[in-house]
Amino acid sequence: MFETFTGTKKAADARLAELIASTNDCYVIRPEKVTVQEALAQWLQDHAQRVRPRTLQGYEGKPRYHVYPTLGRTALRDLQPSHVQAFYRDLLTTVSARTVLHIHRILQEGLDHALKLSYISRNPCKAVTPPRPERKGNAGHVSPRGQ
Secondary structure: OOOOOOOOOOHHHHHHHHHHHHHHHOOOOOHOOOOOOHHHHHHHHHHHHHOOOHHHHHHHHHHHHHHHHEEEEHHHHHHOHHHHHHHHHOOOOOOOOHHHHHHHHHHHHHHHHHHHOOOOOOOOOHHOOOOOOOOOOOOOOHHHHHH
């Protein structure tokens, strides 16, 4: 949206403030107040129709038991990659690397959704390296190419 304004600088600044305020009125909730828990809940609500019920249970359970107690009340605008990396490091003391990877994928998807909704300007999960789980059943397996 463009608008040409003629008049004093003070009047132009007042008009700019009005325009900014009118564009912010379209938010149901103010983006700077959105927490990680609220963003993930919004993603789950919008995403629920596209997944099977069992998948949805996993998407709801992992954040409820692992993400919400630690990062849930953190405002999205305050969430930094260092917070997420420390969260993963702490999780590894109680759950497997595969579970942390699942949590990373859920958190990343939820924050991508928040990015689309303009709640945040970047996804901190994109700057984090999740743990790499061990492969099951491949101990001692020799690749045919490696012969």
